[in-house]
Amino acid sequence: MRITVNIRHLEEHGLSLKGKALTEEIELESRDELIQFHEEVTFDLEAQMVDGAVLVQGSLSVGLRCECCRCLKTFESEVRILDWAAHLPLSGEEAVAAENDCVDLTPFIREDIFLALPQHPLCSGDCKGLLRESGRRKEESDDSGTGMAGSSAWADLDKLNL
Numbered sequence: 656m657r658i659t660v661n662i663r664h665l666e667e668h669g670l671s672l673k674g675k676a677l678t679e680e681i682e683l684e685s686r687d688e689l690i691q692f693h694e695e696v697t698f699d700l701e702a703q704m705v706d707g708a709v710l711v712q713g714s715l716s717v718g719l720r721c722e723c724c725r726c727l728k729t730f731e732s733e734v735r736i737l738d739w740a741a742h743l744p745l746s747g748e749e750a751v752a753a754e755n756d757c758v759d760l761t762p763f764i765r766e767d768i769f770l771a772l773p774q775h776p777l778c779s780g781d782c783k784g785l786l787r788e789s790g791r792r793k794e795e796s797d798d799s800g801t802g803m804a805g806s807s808a809w810a811d812l813d814k815l816n817l
């Protein structure tokens with residue numbers, strides 16, 4: 656089921672659209688291998704006709720299964736857009752296509768959900784990532800090595816002065 660509004664009905668009165676749509680049916684498929692969508696998108700929308708355009712406002716949400724980009728742990732998350740709005744003119748250059756008096760909201764919903772996805776999913780804001788104990792120890796030994804090289808450089812300078 657795609658999410659559509661009937662313009663003829665909308666000319667008479669506002670419409671409310673509530674329900675769930677299968678992510679598969681609205682072709683919501685993640686392009687990010689760290690993010691998978693849950694099965695359903697929940698929508699709660701109000702549509703009305705304003706000056707020859709369809710105005711839709713409301714909320715959208717969909718569950719996500721993410722993989723943390725730092726520690727690779729799988730965790731549950733969600734995209735929730737509480738103040739979603741679309742302004743769709745029915746005439747003019749940017750007019751939306753209407754088929755059998757229906758305007759398909761699906762592509763606009765899909766696009767805005769994609770825009771709301773996390774760019775770099777993190778299991779928590781302060782995720783330390785994979786432990787790198789060996790790396791830290793290596794840095795320390797490098798530091799002491801530099802110190803020794805420094806002192807020998809000074810020793811060389813002393814020799815030059817003589």
Ligand SMILES: [Zn+2]
Nearest residue numbers: 723726778782
């Ligand atoms: Zn993490």
